[in-house]
Amino acid sequence: MLNDLFGKNFKTVFLAIIIVELLSFWAQQFFWLNVAVFAAVVVLALVLSWIKLDYGFYLVLTELFIGSKGYLFYAEVDGFRLSLRIGLFLAVMAVWLIKACRDQHLLFFRGSNRYLFYYLGLGLFVMLAALNGLAHQPFGQVFFDANGWLYFLYLPVFFSVLSRTTAIRNFLAFLFAAAIYLSLKTLLLLVIFAHQFSLPLDVIYRWVRQSGVGEITYVGGNFYRIFFQAHVYVLIALVVSLALILFARKLDLNRSVVKWLRLNAVLGSTAIVASLSRSFWVGLAVAVCLLLSSYIFYLRPRPIDFFKLGLAWLVIATAEVMFLNLITLNFNGNLIQDRLHDPTTEAAGSSRLAQLQPLFRASLSEPLLGAGFGRAVTYISNDPRIRQEFKDGRYSTYAFEWGYLDIWLKIGLLGLLSYLALFVKVVKDGRLIIAGRTENAGLAVGLLVALVAVAATSVFSPYLNHPLGIGYILIVSAVFYRLTENYGTSQNKTSR
Secondary structure, eight states: OGGGTTSHHHHHHHHHHHHHHHHHHHHTTOHHHHHHHHHHHHHHHHHHHHHOHHHHHHHHHHHHHHOTTTOSSEEEETTEEEEHHHHHHHHHHHHHHHHHHTTOSOGGGSTTOTTHHHHHHHHHHHHHHHHHHHHHSOHHHHHHHHGGGGGGGGHHHHHHHTTSHHHHHHHHHHHHHHHHHHHHHHHHHHHHHHHTOSSOHHHHHHHHHHTTSEEEEEEETTEEEEEETTHHHHHHHHHHHHHHHHTHHHHTOOHHHHHHHHHHHHHHHHHHHHTTOHHHHHHHHHHHHHHHHHHHHHHOOOHHHHHHHHHHHHHHHHHHHHHHHHHHTOOSSOHHHHHHSOGGGSHHHHHHHHHHHHHHHHHHHSTTTOSOTTOOEEEEOOOHHHHHHOTTOEEEESOOSOHHHHHHHHHHHHHHHHHHHHHHHHHHHHHHHHHTTSTTHHHHHHHHHHHHHHHHHTTTSOOTTSHHHHHHHHHHHHHHHHHTHHHHHHHHHHHO
16 A cells, blocks of 8 residues: 555645645735635535545645645635635535535444544534633634634545545655655745845745745844744654654565655654744654654564664754755754753743743633633733734733643633543554554554644644644544454454
């Protein structure tokens, strides 16, 4: 299954992503083009989903992997921007609903689906949070706070499509194509801004910001921080690549696939370093520890092999930092050390810490069921951008960096526990596949460790309550459901 990862589908998707990105750049310059491409993609999603739901699903995946906030294209009506992500959601779910009425694509709702109870439990608390929010907050505030959770409604689509092995392979091909593209885009933007080439830098900057893809921030010397929210999928692809490389012999991967995986790992890890995201670094550190533990317990390497592996990873990481310094001609200070230095001296880190106590106190005010979506908290920020608008630094918002505290505040401790119960269920199924030591074990290690990395990242950044993190939860649970079907069947026969 995995020896075709970097074949025709991978190359086609990679080329398609480049075309979409170029269109997105020009669409930001011309309003009519933005609306035209938005409408064309939504209509395309309708038609392709009608022909075969898988095709619409692949469009959704591609947008999720590269779109960050979902505004690669958008339609603006009376000041409201309808993002491409919402447009695709409405198109694909409309087709699924019609087909569901014809008794198609209803795998998720089978009584034998072990995930049904967990998702329904979480859904109950999300609905209560929405009703609670509407009872106390303006509709617009509740909608923009809660709309990310609507991504869970894709559940029947994800479970239906990913019930086939070919779809799982296609998902991986799409993931690696997007990750390699995002990594190259990150490094290209870094070089462009570091050297201030004779290009319309203000136009490029505005495109990155207005399309919701990410941020470009001057750090010092010749270095700019290139951060995309979608880097989380670069992190995921990096972790999966490392796992597949470690299990390459067990999976009988050919040399070409291993070379591509190594390329993705090097590009991805370099992009994660260039993002200067402490949250991603935490997630990657957790992932590396888990991968090395899996390597020891499941492959039983000789001490010398384990030492060589650790040394190789350390050398590569050091070389990547040196490479970033070289291509930017930035030799003043250490990128990693400077970023990990006292976070209170840096605007984003200072604001994150300033949120912590007010957010925790607000969560304790209605601990069990939460305060509902749209609940704002006021804190004192030292961010210069906020200080320009609010002289005393008092800032109220319903969007927070602390992922789990945000979830607790909105859907309550019971809701958070239901989410964690779902997470534990996914982990258990992943461990079941790994313990089986089948050809799927290496893939399960990668997907599972990547999920833990996302969970670790979410401590400091809100991913598990955002389509980027929710989408990955849907993917992993659907894939593990498919890969554990045989285990469930054999267990049932044994119990009889």
